[in-house]
Amino acid sequence: MNNTPYAFDFAFATRLPGGNSHFELDVHCQSRAQRLAIIGPSGAGKSLILQLLAGLLRPQSGHVRINGHNLGDTASGYWPPPQQRQAGLVFQDYALFPHLTVAQNIAFGLKIGLQNPPHTADALTRQWLERMQLQAVAAHYPVQISGGQRQRTALARACITRPQWLLLDEPFSALDSGLRTQMRQLVAELQAELAVPMLLISHDSADTEMLADAVADIRQGRLQYCD
Numbered sequence: 001m002n003n004t005p006y007a008f009d010f011a012f013a014t015r016l017p018g019g020n021s022h023f024e025l026d027v028h029c030q031s032r033a034q035r036l037a038i039i040g041p042s043g044a045g046k047s048l049i050l051q052l053l054a055g056l057l058r059p060q061s062g063h064v065r066i067n068g069h070n071l072g073d074t075a076s077g078y079w080p081p082p083q084q085r086q087a088g089l090v091f092q093d094y095a096l097f098p099h100l101t102v103a104q105n106i107a108f109g110l111k112i113g114l115q116n117p118p119h120t121a122d123a124l125t126r127q128w129l130e131r132m133q134l135q136a137v138a139a140h141y142p143v144q145i146s147g148g149q150r151q152r153t154a155l156a157r158a159c160i161t162r163p164q165w166l167l168l169d170e171p172f173s174a175l176d177s178g179l180r181t182q183m184r185q186l187v188a189e190l191q192a193e194l195a196v197p198m199l200l201i202s203h204d205s206a207d208t209e210m211l212a213d214a215v216a217d218i219r220q221g222r223l224q225y226c227d
């Protein structure tokens, strides 16, 4: 009997209204893998799972436990917002703020206060700019930088707060194949350094081969996985 808590333990049941029809999601997943991938065809419900995990959506019923920590349970009425879930989020379209520079985007998640005075936040931002080789474009806006630089900015923004887990939704799909290989390597290194559970959503088998220890398959809103 393995007493280690699951890295990922979540279940969702929800029904989303559409035009003439609706979409039903019925998901149960328990995995001890620190690097879990969810794959499945377009429209199967992958991004919905990520939004539910992140707290961007609330299911009709469900729960989320990461490494044994309760991050939401509709049965007790507890469904915290994204900022209380300590997840590092990376999306395919980067979701950078267009009106903020690269440095400001990276620093965005840091809460300035007694624990984190401005000079500490500045030093951390400089460290991440250097780590991601973004010093030269620190003062540029997202529209002025390349796709690879945007994705490195998004990764730095996700990691600077030392998240307790990582959620990546098709993070490399907007990049060309050479850049994808580099970014996979970078994500693998960051996950190992942070030593936190990572859930990756991808269409690309090269992503799952390099970045996942377990792969769960979703079809038409249905996912049942346990390892």
Ligand SMILES: Nc1ncnc2c1ncn2[C@@H]1O[C@H](COP(=O)(O)OP(=O)(O)OP(=O)(O)O)[C@@H](O)[C@H]1O
Binding pocket: 016, 017, 018, 023, 040, 041, 042, 043, 044, 045, 046, 047, 048, 049
């Ligand atoms: N907020 C929403 N309200 C209603 N229906 C939604 C909502 N978000 C997604 N859907 C529907 O849920 C289904 C699953 O969408 P989802 O974006 O999760 O698919 P996906 O597997 O991520 O697809 P893709 O690989 O193309 O991104 C789709 O039919 C979509 O139209």
